[in-house]
Every structure is written in structure tokens, then in C-alpha cells.
Amino acid sequence: MKTLKQLGEFNFINAIAKGCLKHKSVIKGIGDDAAVVKLEKNLFLLFTADMLIEDVHFKRNQPPQSIGRKAVACSLSDIAAMGGVPRYALISVAFPKNLKASIARGIYRGMQKMAKKFGLSIIGGDTNSADKIIIDVSICGEAVGKKFVLRSGARKGDLIFVTGRLGGSRKGGHLDFSPRLKEARFLASRYPVHAMIDITDGLISDLRHIIKMSKKGAVVWQECVPVAPDAKTIEDAYYTGEDFELLFTVPESSADDLKERWPFKKVKLTCIGEITAAGIGLRIKDEKGKLKKPRGCGYRHF
Amino acid sequence: MKTLKQLGEFNFINAIAKGCLKHKSVIKGIGDDAAVVKLEKNLFLLFTADMLIEDVHFKRNQPPQSIGRKAVACSLSDIAAMGGVPRYALISVAFPKNLKASIARGIYRGMQKMAKKFGLSIIGGDTNSADKIIIDVSICGEAVGKKFVLRSGARKGDLIFVTGRLGGSRKGGHLDFSPRLKEARFLASRYPVHAMIDITDGLISDLRHIIKMSKKGAVVWQECVPVAPDAKTIEDAYYTGEDFELLFTVPESSADDLKERWPFKKVKLTCIGEITAAGIGLRIKDEKGKLKKPRGCGYRHF
Numbered sequence: 118m119k120t121l122k123q124l125g126e127f128n129f130i131n132a133i134a135k136g137c138l139k140h141k142s143v144i145k146g147i148g149d150d151a152a153v154v155k156l157e158k159n160l161f162l163l164f165t166a167d168m169l170i171e172d173v174h175f176k177r178n179q180p181p182q183s184i185g186r187k188a189v190a191c192s193l194s195d196i197a198a199m200g201g202v203p204r205y206a207l208i209s210v211a212f213p214k215n216l217k218a219s220i221a222r223g224i225y226r227g228m229q230k231m232a233k234k235f236g237l238s239i240i241g242g243d244t245n246s247a248d249k250i251i252i253d254v255s256i257c258g259e260a261v262g263k264k265f266v267l268r269s270g271a272r273k274g275d276l277i278f279v280t281g282r283l284g285g286s287r288k289g290g291h292l293d294f295s296p297r298l299k300e301a302r303f304l305a306s307r308y309p310v311h312a313m314i315d316i317t318d319g320l321i322s323d324l325r326h327i328i329k330m331s332k333k334g335a336v337v338w339q340e341c342v343p344v345a346p347d348a349k350t351i352e353d354a355y356y357t358g359e360d361f362e363l364l365f366t367v368p369e370s371s372a373d374d375l376k377e378r379w380p381f382k383k384v385k386l387t388c389i390g391e392i393t394a395a396g397i398g399l400r401i402k403d404e405k406g407k408l409k410k411p412r413g414c415g416y417r418h419f
Numbered sequence: 420m421k422t423l424k425q426l427g428e429f430n431f432i433n434a435i436a437k438g439c440l441k442h443k444s445v446i447k448g449i450g451d452d453a454a455v456v457k458l459e460k461n462l463f464l465l466f467t468a469d470m471l472i473e474d475v476h477f478k479r480n481q482p483p484q485s486i487g488r489k490a491v492a493c494s495l496s497d498i499a500a501m502g503g504v505p506r507y508a509l510i511s512v513a514f515p516k517n518l519k520a521s522i523a524r525g526i527y528r529g530m531q532k533m534a535k536k537f538g539l540s541i542i543g544g545d546t547n548s549a550d551k552i553i554i555d556v557s558i559c560g561e562a563v564g565k566k567f568v569l570r571s572g573a574r575k576g577d578l579i580f581v582t583g584r585l586g587g588s589r590k591g592g593h594l595d596f597s598p599r600l601k602e603a604r605f606l607a608s609r610y611p612v613h614a615m616i617d618i619t620d621g622l623i624s625d626l627r628h629i630i631k632m633s634k635k636g637a638v639v640w641q642e643c644v645p646v647a648p649d650a651k652t653i654e655d656a657y658y659t660g661e662d663f664e665l666l667f668t669v670p671e672s673s674a675d676d677l678k679e680r681w682p683f684k685k686v687k688l689t690c691i692g693e694i695t696a697a698g699i700g701l702r703i704k705d706e707k708g709k710l711k712k713p714r715g716c717g718y719r720h721f
Binding site: 121205 | 424425426428440441442444445448458464470472475506507509511512513514515516519523528534535538539542544545546547548551
């Protein structure tokens with residue numbers, strides 16, 4: 118009798134995805150950063166949910182507002198990764214009965230601030246009691262102008278870009294990151310972005326999601342990868358989860374224009390590699406020009 | 420320094436509802452069975468979420484499929500209470516790492532079966548690890564023909580109806596109830612239903628929600644209340660949560676027609692009282708015709 122740990126998180130998700138009814142309006146169901154639903158001819162909605170659990174994603178003694186901010190920011194980051202605009206949120210929480218009311222209020226204040234910043238209306242949810250703090254944020258967003266970006270559209274010859282610097286999330290970055298909504302809207306509305314994802318499992322693991330779903334390969338140029346000042350080694354940049362930066366591919370012909378017109382002065386934009394034929398798999402080109410195989414995988418819940 | 424228990428669940432919800440941004444498309448935010456959003460002229464969406472936690476809402480040794488069924492049915496019941504049609508679901512779960520994979524699969528099978536039965540597409544969600552099983556189901560539904568029923572529309576002179584029999588949920592009813600979607604659609608599409616709610620906190624507590632939000636009073640006729648065979652006393656029918664039956668009000672002029680045309684042979688429909696002026700508050704008329712005040716409140720999480 119297998120346990121979930123033995124089965125593995127992705128195997129489990131794949132197994133459950135198969136058994137789900139899929140109405141014809143569902144353009145993309147389980148398996149991307151958000152689901153895509155075509156409600157009317159010109160109305161595409163995006164749906165995503167992220168659950169945060171005390172002692173897994175945060176500690177009770179961390180600043181309550183930061184916990185709340187993060188809970189909303191994680192789901193916002195998924196909407197960003199689709200190139201969408203966030204609209205409505207449902208927030209389900211469980212709090213210990215003996216929790217100080219000020220902590221619960223602080224968490225909500227953080228959620229409300231983050232929501233307001235990005236035009237998100239919190240319209241409902243559920244409240245419960247439990248031994249640990251649990252927060253599940255589900256967001257409904259819109260793909261304005263019918264434009265949304267899946268993980269599965271990368272093409273051979275595309276260049277791979279990343280926003281920000283990677284590997285710094287271990288040291289404080291976890292709670293106070295800013296979802297890249299404006300950056301993603303800029304990209305999706307002006308450039309032929311073929312594939313996009315937000316980095317939550319780690320650069321290598323999330324790039325693997327893109328090439329697997331696009332049925333392509335990829336080479337990452339080690340010397341180009343922007344390493345966060347807090348990161349100890351390049352390995353942190355490769356394998357640390359929760360950077361919440363955008364990882365995306367555009368055709369080479371758009372790359373120079375994009376680099377030139379990138380308007381976000383405080384957010385670094387870096388070309389870190391290229392999409393190849395599927396046969397190559399995922400490889401890192403090191404400083405000596407040698408192709409090496411990356412380590413197995415990023416973060417898994419079980 | 421207050422704890423959440425001292426503050427109270429409804430006080431907490433009211434406090435957080437105040438701080439939330441409300442886009443002009445939000446017709447009804449926090450405070451009803453589901454939120455209502457007007458996306459386009461003829462397109463109204465409903466949003467609701469329900470979180471179930473091991474040892475609060477179910478036990479690990481209960482049949483996994485029943486746990487899954489219940490998780491989805493709770494949110495479906497909220498869509499029913501609005502008179503809506505369920506469309507899309509996001510399901511976030513947390514499972515212990517050492518949980519038997521067969522239990523997790525069973526839970527999903529139960530969720531999928533319940534979803535299919537009511538035309539609901541499960542399109543995404545999140546998976547996590549935790550010490551206890553946690554399931555949060557958020558559903559997006561549609562108010563077909565712009566028709567939806569809030570808690571706040573009850574009018575003086577309305578008759579109060581309830582589906583099914585009450586107070587049986589303590590004994591097995593908790594897990595295997597059927598959300599009253601068809602019944603609610605029938606009601607919302609054919610009758611001037613002024614207010615509706617699904618009974619989750621208990622008849623008295625949920626009727627209190629209706630009269631509070633409608634700024635009215637109500638009298639419940641004790642001898643008319645349909646008591647479940649499993650219930651021990653009338654008190655169970657009044658105060659037991661999780662019946663998941665519909666509680667609604669219609670004008671007296673529609674009542675006879677409704678009783679006559681009610682097409683659901685297996686689901687009892689009973690008139691149990693009337694809406695009055697606000698001054699009366701909430702009263703129970705006992706078998707001797709005496710008005711008495713009901714006990715304080717139904718189920719609270721904290």
C-alpha cells in the first residue's frame with residue numbers, strides 16, 4: 118500500500134486530473150499556473166488557488182501582515198504568469214481558537230493591502246478553526262484582450278528570459294516579494310510570449326515544466342543567470358523555490374526590442390538561455406562551455 | 420488582548436468585510452451564501468468557498484469517497500442557496516505525507532463523482548502537505564437569466580418554507596447529503612423567492628441570518644417543523660447545523676401554487692412560519708400557541 122510520499126505529488130496530480138469532467142468552455146484545466154475558461158466570445162477568465170500552511174510556508178511568529186501579503190501574492194503571481202489581470206478573490210482561513218485576535222487582524226490587513234495594490238476585490242471565503250493557521254486564496258482573473266500565456270507554447274529557437282534575481286528567497290525573500298503583474302501584462306500585451314511560468318519550485322524545476330509541456334529541450338547559460346545577493350551559490354539560483362519571478366520565452370527576433378523597451382527600472386530582465394529540440398532535454402552550459410545535466414527536481418510537497 | 424474565541428466568528432467576519440476593496444461589478448460581497456459579480460449585462464457569476472478540516476468536519480476513518488463528496492457538496496449547497504448553476508471548481512488540499520494514497524484517491528473520486536453529478540468542472544487547485552487532511556473547495560457558478568436570491572430580500576407577510584427534514588445530520592447525515600440544486604433552480608426560476616439560505620448553522624441560526632439581513636422578524640410554527648427520523652427532539656431540528664436543506668421565503672400569494680406544483684417527490688416541502696415586522700424578532704410559536712424566544716445561536720467555529 119503506497120503512501121502519498123511514495124506516489125509523489127506530480128503523479129498524484131496527474132492521476133486526479135484525468136478523472137475530472139471538462140466542460141467545453143474549459144480551454145485549460147489542471148496543469149498550468151491558472152485554469153483558462155472561455156465564458157463568452159471575448160471573455161476569458163483565469164482561475165487559480167494557493168494554500169499556505171503554518172510551519173510549511175510561514176511561522177506564527179513572523180509579522181502577521183507579511184503572512185497575509187504572501188498568501189495573496191502567491192495567487193497573484195499565478196495570474197501574472199498567465200499574463201492576466203486579477204479581479205476577485207475568495208479567502209478561506211482556519212485559525213486556532215486561542216490565537217490573538219490582533220494576529221488574525223494583521224493577517225487580514227496584509228491581505229487587504231496586497232489586494233488593493235493590484236485592484237483585487239476580496240468578495241468572500243470561509244472561516245474555520247484548526248490547530249494551525251491555514252490560508253487558501255483563490256483568485257478569478259481576466260485575460261484582457263483574450264491574451265493569456267500557457268506553459269506549453271515554447272518553440273525551438275526561443276530565447277529564455279527571467280525577471281529579477283534568483284536564489285534569494287531563503288533569506289527573507291519568501292514573505293515580502295512583489296508579484297510581477299505589471300511586468301507580465303507588459304509582456305503579454307506587447308510581445309509574442311510563447312510560454313510563461315512563475316518560479317515557485319525553482320528555476321530548473323519550473324523550466325522543466327515549460328519544456329515538458331511544450332515538448333522541447335532547453336539550454337541554460339550558467340554565466341548569465343542573475344544570482345540574488347543573498348544566494349550563497351549558483352545552486353541556490355537553480356534550485357531554490359519561491360523566487361516568484363517570471364520565467365518566459367520569446368522568439369529571438371523580439372529579444373532585442375524587448376531588452377531595449379523594458380520599462381521597469383527596478384526589475385532586472387535577463388536572457389538566460391534558449392529553447393532547443395526536445396532530444397537535448399534540459400542542460401546547463403557552464404562557464405567552460407560544457408553541457409551538464411542539472412539535479413533532479415525542485416520543491417515537492419510529498 | 421482578545422483571542423479569536425473572545426472576539427467571535429461573526430464579529431471577525433464583519434470586521435474584515437469592512438476593509439475590503441469592492442469593485443463596482445461586485446453586487447454582493449462577503450456576507451451571503453455566495454458572492455455575486457456582474458461581469459457583463461447578462462452575465463452574473465456566483466463565487467463561494469468552503470473549507471473542511473479533519474476532526475472538525477470529518478474523521479480520517481470515515482469512507483474517503485464520502486469525505487470527498489461532502490467537501491464538494493458543501494460549496495454546491497451555497498450555489499443552490501443562491502438559486503444558481505455550478506460551473507467551475509478549484510480544489511486545494513493538504514494531505515499528511517504518510518497518508519495512504521488510496522485514501523487520497525478515494526477522496527478525489529468522491530469529489531469527482533459529486534462534481535459530475537451536477538455538471539461541475541474541476542479545473543485546478545493546489546496540493547500541500549500538513550498533519551491533518553484539509554480540503555478547500557471554491558466554486559464559480561452562474562445566475563442563469565440574471566436570477567439569484569440573496570438572504571436580504573424577505574418581506575413582511577412572506578411564508579417561510581424548508582426542504583427535507585431537519586435535525587438528522589448528527590446521525591450520518593453529515594457526510595452523505597445531496598445539495599438541493601435542482602430544487603433551488605426550480606424555485607428561483609419560477610417563483611418570486613424573496614430570500615434563501617442553506618441550513619448549515621441550524622434552522623434558528625440561519626433564519627436569524629435572513630431576518631437580520633432583511634431587517635424583519637419571524638415566527639416559526641413549532642408543530643409544522645419537519646423533524647428528521649434520526650433527530651431526538653425538536654431541539655435537534657432547531658439547532659443542529661449541517662442539514663444542508665433550503666430555507667426560503669415566498670409571498671403568501673405564491674404558496675399554494677408552489678405546494679401544488681412542487682415536483683420533487685422525494686424531497687419534502689414544508690411551510691414552517693411567516694416573516695413579520697422587525698420588532699417581533701425571532702419567535703417560536705409552540706403547540707399551545709405561546710410565543711417563545713429561541714436559544715442564542717447555532718454552530719460557531721470560534
